[in-house]
Amino acid sequence: MSRTLQPRLPATLRGTTFDHGQRRRMVAELLLAEIFQGALQAGQHLVIKDLSERFQVSSTPIREALVQLEGVGIIDFVPNSGAVVRQVKTSDVKEVCQVRRALECEATRRACGRIALAELHELAAAFRRIKSAKRRSRSFVDKARELDSRLHDLIADSCGNRFLAKEIGRLKLLFRAFRDASWERRLADNDCYRFTEEADEHLAVVEALIAGSVKQASRAMSCHIRAGVKYWSRGLPT
Amino acid sequence: MSRTLQPRLPATLRGTTFDHGQRRRMVAELLLAEIFQGALQAGQHLVIKDLSERFQVSSTPIREALVQLEGVGIIDFVPNSGAVVRQVKTSDVKEVCQVRRALECEATRRACGRIALAELHELAAAFRRIKSAKRRSRSFVDKARELDSRLHDLIADSCGNRFLAKEIGRLKLLFRAFRDASWERRLADNDCYRFTEEADEHLAVVEALIAGSVKQASRAMSCHIRAGVKYWSRGLPT
DNA sequence: CAGGTTAGGATTGTGCATAATGCAGAGGTA
DNA sequence: TACCTCTGCATTATGCACAATCCTAACCTG
Numbered sequence: 126m127s128r129t130l131q132p133r134l135p136a137t138l139r140g141t142t143f144d145h146g147q148r149r150r151m152v153a154e155l156l157l158a159e160i161f162q163g164a165l166q167a168g169q170h171l172v173i174k175d176l177s178e179r180f181q182v183s184s185t186p187i188r189e190a191l192v193q194l195e196g197v198g199i200i201d202f203v204p205n206s207g208a209v210v211r212q213v214k215t216s217d218v219k220e221v222c223q224v225r226r227a228l229e230c231e232a233t234r235r236a237c238g239r240i241a242l243a244e245l246h247e248l249a250a251a252f253r254r255i256k257s258a259k260r261r262s263r264s265f266v267d268k269a270r271e272l273d274s275r276l277h278d279l280i281a282d283s284c285g286n287r288f289l290a291k292e293i294g295r296l297k298l299l300f301r302a303f304r305d306a307s308w309e310r311r312l313a314d315n316d317c318y319r320f321t322e323e324a325d326e327h328l329a330v331v332e333a334l335i336a337g338s339v340k341q342a343s344r345a346m347s348c349h350i351r352a353g354v355k356y357w358s359r360g361l362p363t
Numbered sequence: 364m365s366r367t368l369q370p371r372l373p374a375t376l377r378g379t380t381f382d383h384g385q386r387r388r389m390v391a392e393l394l395l396a397e398i399f400q401g402a403l404q405a406g407q408h409l410v411i412k413d414l415s416e417r418f419q420v421s422s423t424p425i426r427e428a429l430v431q432l433e434g435v436g437i438i439d440f441v442p443n444s445g446a447v448v449r450q451v452k453t454s455d456v457k458e459v460c461q462v463r464r465a466l467e468c469e470a471t472r473r474a475c476g477r478i479a480l481a482e483l484h485e486l487a488a489a490f491r492r493i494k495s496a497k498r499r500s501r502s503f504v505d506k507a508r509e510l511d512s513r514l515h516d517l518i519a520d521s522c523g524n525r526f527l528a529k530e531i532g533r534l535k536l537l538f539r540a541f542r543d544a545s546w547e548r549r550l551a552d553n554d555c556y557r558f559t560e561e562a563d564e565h566l567a568v569v570e571a572l573i574a575g576s577v578k579q580a581s582r583a584m585s586c587h588i589r590a591g592v593k594y595w596s597r598g599l600p601t
Numbered sequence: 602c603a604g605g606t607t608a609g610g611a612t613t614g615t616g617c618a619t620a621a622t623g624c625a626g627a628g629g630t631a
Numbered sequence: 632t633a634c635c636t637c638t639g640c641a642t643t644a645t646g647c648a649c650a651a652t653c654c655t656a657a658c659c660t661g
Binding site for chain 1: 610611612613619620621
């Protein structure tokens with residue numbers, strides 16, 4: 126059986142069918158997205174039965190997703206009492222991003238000189254297209270988002286350290302939730318300046334990688350992540 | 364119902380009765396203990412049915428415990444295939460240590476100037492005692508081990524970033540497994556040179572922290588972790 | 602009004618049904 | 632013969648409905 130759940134929410138997931146063996150991951154991602162979008166507010170009690178009805182899956186995947194999110198630190202799990210959403214403050218985003226910066230800069234350093242030039246040039250061209258694009262439609266956002274993921278994934282996969290790549294992958298769950306939530310907000314505000322800014326930062330990383338400059342590449346990545354923090358944390362409680 | 368599980372294993376848990384709502388936690392702790400005792404070797408497949416029979420618990424708490432341990436990073440959970448204990452080869456030690464270095468250096472930078480001087484001086488004195496000690500008895504090893512943990516924990520807890528501290532804590536489980544294993548081997552080999560070497564490195568970190576030099580402290584920490592790699596990876600499968 | 606009691610809802614745990622995976626061996630092809 | 636593909640079976644993970652347990656809070660009762 127394969128079943129569709131949730132008509133709304135993150136664009137990357139919308140309209141997808143979720144099959145056997147992927148329920149837990151999907152529920153976790155949907156919950157994360159809801160939390161960062163503010164649909165699930167801090168302190169709110171997460172009732173398993175409600176969630177299972179809403180997502181059209183049974184309670185087991187829900188509970189496993191909750192256990193997983195507890196490990197991420199975004200919800201608290203009180204024995205025999207259930208799960209409550211923890212407050213996500215700007216300081217949390219900052220903290221997560223510090224860790225992200227440490228890991229992704231290390232990965233960037235190591236990936237330098239290990240990625241095929243053809244691929245890098247292709248990415249650079251794509252970012253330039255994004256920069257010069259005028260329309261800020263839904264598909265534009267999706268495209269930008271996909272490129273963002275592609276660059277970061279490429280670096281992680283090319284760093285020659287599978288463990289590091291795996292750790293970045295673990296955190297990706299959080300990053301993506303931050304990113305998607307803030308991009309939704311930004312789009313609603315018609316605040317599109319950040320898109321070209323972000324494309325600039327990405328381009329700087331790619332060009333440094335093409336040039337083969339370790340120091341420059343890691344510095345560009347560091348700037349990129351630093352710049353992201355203030356946008357991601359906008360609209361969150363202090 | 365309350366039921367006793369597992370006659371053997373960790374002293375703190377032996378003979379305890381495990382009640383409703385505590386199964387997952389207990390299973391997770393028992394599994395962790397078994398992994399570090401070497402009863403469960405790296406790469407080994409963890410079969411849910413076997414575990415549920417062995418622990419006299421049904422499959423749900425087992426699976427939740429596995430999800431939890433996956434979050435800790437000590438096992439891999441492949442969808443539709445199950446859980447395996449993470450393989451640790453020499454290359455992995457190197458990889459894990461790269462990640463560790465990135466995180467702990469960041470923590471050291473941030474902890475600089477945030478730790479009470481009194482505590483630092485006390486630690487420095489302890490490391491000097493270790494350096495000058497002649498006897499390499501079991502209690503000596505325990506003492507050195509405890510000091511090692513104390514320094515690293517102190518830095519993580521003082522870095523002002525709870526998320527970073529949590530990530531380091533996660534990796535600590537892995538580090539500790541490396542460290543204990545390699546120290547056992549070293550003790551057996553009567554190769555005690557590393558102990559004073561390590562005390563030197565620790566001392567350098569502490570003194571840099573006392574001096575309040577961010578750069579010097581993080582560099583000392585970097586050297587310390589780098590130096591550890593070749594000792595930790597000795598005697599592991601390639 | 603205090604203290605015990607009970608009913609309702611929620612979590613937790615169990616056993617079973619189902620789906621996915623991997624392996625072994627048959628059969629085909631070069 | 633060596634190699635690849637495919638099929639069927641055994642094993643295992645996954646998901647679900649039900650039962651047991653726990654927590655809360657309203658409700659008696661003296």
